[in-house]
Amino acid sequence: MTSQSFDNLSVLATYLRQRLEQKKYILLFAYNGTGKTRLSMNFKMIGKVGNDEEEVRDTLYFNAFTEDLFSWDNDLDGGARRVLRMNTDSRFFSGLQELEMENRIRPLLRRYADFDFYIDYEQATVNFTREVRATSEHTETLEHIKVSRGEENIFIWCFFLAVAQLAVDEQEAYDWVDYIYIDDPISSLDDNNAIAVASHLAQLLKSGSGKIKTVISSHHHLFFNVMCNELGNAEKYFLSKEIGSYLLTDTGETPRYHHVALLKQLHGAAESGEIYTYHFNILRNILEKTATFHGFRNFSACIKQGSDDPDGILHARLVNVLSHGNYSLYEPQNMLPENKDYFRKILRDFMENYRFNPELFPAPTQESSNP
Structure with missing residues (x-):
């Protein structure tokens, strides 16, 4: 890298x-406090030319300042x-x-909320x-209800x-x-809706002619991972703050440094036992990045071959099928018991095959084990 x-930032x-x-x-992936919002404003200001009456701009942006355009x-x-x-x-x-x-x-709003507006x-x-x-x-x-802060953010x-x-x-109104x-x-959305937001955003961006170029920055691991998958040809960076400077690291196609955080979530x-269909999306993402890192052409190479599946075909197909369903937009979809068992087996074998710090993943206890 x-x-x-x-x-x-300029x-x-x-x-x-x-x-x-x-x-x-x-x-761009960056932790909060790194300067993501200020970077977006610097980017915008570079494209701002002229005075108030004859001002020319070239950037449509969403950040904390966008939310400030609305007030109660x-x-x-x-x-x-x-x-x-x-x-x-x-x-x-x-x-x-x-x-x-x-x-x-x-x-768009009906994907995420149950209120209406005029x-x-x-x-x-x-x-x-x-x-x-x-x-x-x-x-x-x-009428005239006050929605919650999270609902307000979703509306905006x-x-x-x-x-x-x-x-x-x-x-024409936005041809500039x-x-x-x-x-x-997506700071106020749960993981399930983070997948939905990322997927829908990617579809919107890919629907255009290619005239508009896009920068997306986030501190949300899952959202960033899904965007990486959806926009596979994007340049991917990790932004960090050093003493007196900013460091931009090209992550390329190597596994994201935050894959451990995602594995902890899956574990x-x-x-x-709270295993939902979107967890297979996360698992597939980790398998794909691991395969790339180790030089394999397909994520199936990272699935352990067992006596019940000597070629690894069955489990690879399960991951493939269960990670390609429609993203649940409002309520997580629980998995069937047998699919939960497959999920646990694939995840357990992967973590045993590619050794991770066991202190981060405590062994299950009988009291905590759930179907």
Whole structure:
């Protein structure tokens, strides 16, 4: 793995733009506090030219500042008309009404949430609603509800996805977009929805003509792993902060340094019995990276051959089939007992064959073993 040092984030942002002259996607993994958000703003500022009246930009971005474009009006006097206000001074909201944003956002939001919304374009506000059961036979709609912080973040993410789709489709209102920069979109989602968000985002990006180049940064192991799989030809880096500089390490196709964290997650699932179909996606990812590292052409080479499967074909097919189902978007899908057994066997054999620190993976106890 090769590494490069950069004196500041502006120089690093310039380098990323240079790399995007040759690549469509760049994926960055970095821990919180490294400077991911500031890097995204430096990247954006490089493409910002001119004054307020004749300003030219080239980057559509999602980060903590995007979330700040929305703020709550809690109706402190009446306490009944709570709305989310949009800062329409931002170019992010260009031409919303003409583009029928509600119809674009709603199908995305329904993947993750059970509330609805309506946009008042004149007032630049969002009214959230939710249906609740009033009686055994009837429901009623609650207006102007205040959704949770997690639900608010999901709504803003879906809002951004709808705008990004317009840019990818080269709609006139967003034809200024040459780059999309996304920083940590899924901080409030669980692992199951992290897979769904990553998969859907990759599908959106790949649906375009290739005009728009994309940078995605994250501290979320699973999200980053899925993006690596979905955008296989992306350049992949680990960003770290050194004393007085920033270090960018090209991870290439070697296993991610955080594969141990993912193995701990799988080990914990196997121990608890809470094994879901998406765990096979994680297992396959680790097998593929291990195979690449050891020079094998297929992940099946990393599956131990047993007396019940001397060629390793059965278990390889199981991993292949169970890791290619539809990503569960709202509720994790539990596995059948026999598939759980296969999962445990493949994982256990892998960890025995490729030795890991046993202190990180305590042996199961009878009390903790679950079906």
